[in-house]
Amino acid sequence: MPTPNRRRPFRLYAVTAGVALALLAAWWFTGRNDDAAGAYRTAPVERGDVRVVISATGTLRATTTVDVGSQVSGQVLEVLADYNDEVTRGQAIARLDPAPFQTRLEQAEADLASARASVNEARAGVTNAEADYNRKRELVERQLIARSEADLARAARDQARARVVSAEASVRQRQAAVGNARLDVDYTVIRSPVDGVVLLRDIEPGQTVAASFQTPVLFQIAQDLAQMQIDLSVDEADVGQIREGLPVSFTVDAYPDRQFSGEVRQVRLAATATSNVITYPVVVQVQNADLSLLPGMTANAEIVVNRREGVLHVPNAALRYTPPGAATARPARMGRPPGGGAGRPAGQGGGRPGGNNRTLWVLEDGKPTAVSVEIGVSDGTTTEVSGVQEGQQVIVGQERPGE
Template identity: 60%
Template sequence: MRQAPSRRSKRPFPRALVAAVAVVAVAAAAFAWWRGARSEGAESAWRTVAVERGDIRVAISATGTLSATSTVTVGSQISGQVTQVLVDFNDRVTSGQVLARIDPSTYEAQIEQGNAQIASARAQLEQAQATLRNAELDYRRKAELVERQLVARSDVDLARAALEQARAQVASAQAQIRQQTASTQTTRVNLDRTVIRSPVDGVVLTRSIEPGQTVAASLQAPELFTIAEDLSKMRIELAVDEADIGQVQAGQQVTFTADAFPDRQFRGVVDQVRLAATTTNNVVTYPVVVSVDNSDGTLLPGLTVNAEIEVSNRKDVLKVSNAALRYKPVGDAPAPAAAAGRGGAGMLEDLRRIADGLDLDAGQRAAFDAALEAQRKRAEAMRQGAGQGQSRGPGGPPPGMMVVGGGTPPANVQAQIRQRMLERMKENFADFTRLLDESQRKAWDAALASSLSATRATIYRLRNGQREAVQVRVGASDGTSTEISGPVEAGDEIITGERARR
């Protein structure tokens, strides 16, 4: 008989322990959910962009027309019928080459007539000279006889008058010869002008005459041909708006396209900014001449081009989206300012950068450091005074600096403030500038004036979930991003807007 196996008794699991584990699990899940929701809410409360390092290219757009660098209009100084036209459109010509001929028969006949008149005048001269010789002999004979009282003195007077008349006739005949010779020479010049020659080497752009056509040059020289002297060098005359002309300077690079060659981009250089403004429908534009290399002969005179003048090309700079410069807190208290110790900020940092570029010796560096420290203390004292309700001085943002997005004083007030600030800075750093040589002093003064007139803006950086105000110096902008400098670094999150709170 098989014995049944013995059954072990099981201990029941304590209910208290199960309840404790369940409570801990629920609390941990709740805490994790709360922390994630809080983190998500903090991150989503702001819209931000990162400060980037890159390039900013600023360009001005304009339209214009291509033309040859030197274009010569060939006309006719005489009237007549065209007998020959020896060149056509696009023909290459050399200096002195015959382009056309005008009927010369009229001028040839005038030359023959002039030669005959000259011959007649010479015959009259010979006759007058013979009369002169006879008058001279008659006068000498009578002058000798009057001494012996063989002739009356009145006869001598008559002989002298006849001699003078003969001399006058000779002079008149000589003048007539010169006159006829000059007239004939003028006719010869006009005869030479019946042959139209090219004044330069180039290409015929236009031809406005045909054989058999009559040219009338009574009032002005008619235009017969237009010759482009050298199509390997061309130019563009751009019409630049008055709002942009202040940024255009000779030597700036230009890129342009033409509808005839949509897949190609051409380059040129600003050669001249002309002062002759043009007003069309109350829009003022200035002509800007751009020189273009056309060695391959691709570009054609008269093409309309769309050009961009590169007025600034900043390489490897800090930049931020323009939306960050437009953002201003609404309804909240102003955010605390960023600490100035991070890399230096504002005017003091600008002064340090200026001094670093002057190649200072030990004595000059010591004087600069002392002046900079004194300036820092003055600024700190002004900030403390402003915090206690006293009148604000130059300790905060430099006076006169325009703040993007905020109210600005009128232009004349800004200029006065900047001038006073410049004078104060020169006075504060007088001991330092006395140690500079002439070139260093000029560089310091120019950089200081540029820094004081710079545009500054307040942006808001997100750090550790908190918003803080940072003042930066604003540079070039390409319409999307703007160059900034100051207490910011690449990667900093800058606020561009606030999300709606749920």
């Protein structure tokens, strides 16, 4: 049976080994935690511009586009303008067959001549009736005939005068008919109402134009392609930030490396509902002096609703980061008591930052330190801040222990 003195060294060895393992484990986990705590991802506080923009797409079109039709029906005799032709106001661009309308004009002119002859005949009747009445009035005064005969002569005179008035009215009616027929003859020549460029020609020689119930569109003319506009569709959530005069930048697929500019001219009230999404039309005025932009192009536009120049800004990730276990930590420097809540929405707060307090974590001597800042506008990636210094490193994240 072993003696107590021989068991004592084994116990001593076991205790010593346990203490060593405990110290080794403590050193291991402490070192790992220190490494994890020190592996912060940072970004510098930078100075620059922060732009708040609203993105939208739309279609380019001429500021004024005129649909040209025909006021009379008939067969197209000749077409005098084609696609892309430049036309001037009053220029003939097509002709209809004028023969039927010329015939109606001649008939109306003949009716007018007949009406004028009727006027002359009525006036001759008035002269005769007045002479007859004057003779019979003298005979009545001399008591040579009955007064009734004089009354009948006066009535005949008045009827003759009425026939003159009726004949003159008929002349005016025939004159109007002649004018109408002459207008129809003039309307057989289709003329451009404006100076511009022909965008559409929907007419061919020999085609019959029927303008009885609805005026057909034969030509479409853009008045001035140097002045164009974009019809943007803006979501109802963003339309409240848009006002007239805001700058707009846009690109088109035809020139992907070129940036164009414009200006908001009008925010229209005619809302459109598409798949339960409400949008409002926003009209952007565009200068197209070199005529590089064409009607119908799709424009990818950005409306600059707010712009802050030369301000301090940090990545938005820095405003979302909080070190583990630091939920109750108070900022080291306080501009004012921290307000709850998120920063100012993009596009709101055109003045100086204020009223939106957030907490940033900066590295000081390798340790995270809370700093209270005031935030301003945000472009979705960076946010304007005050309360920190340019170049100061703010924490935007933390590496995992295995990284």
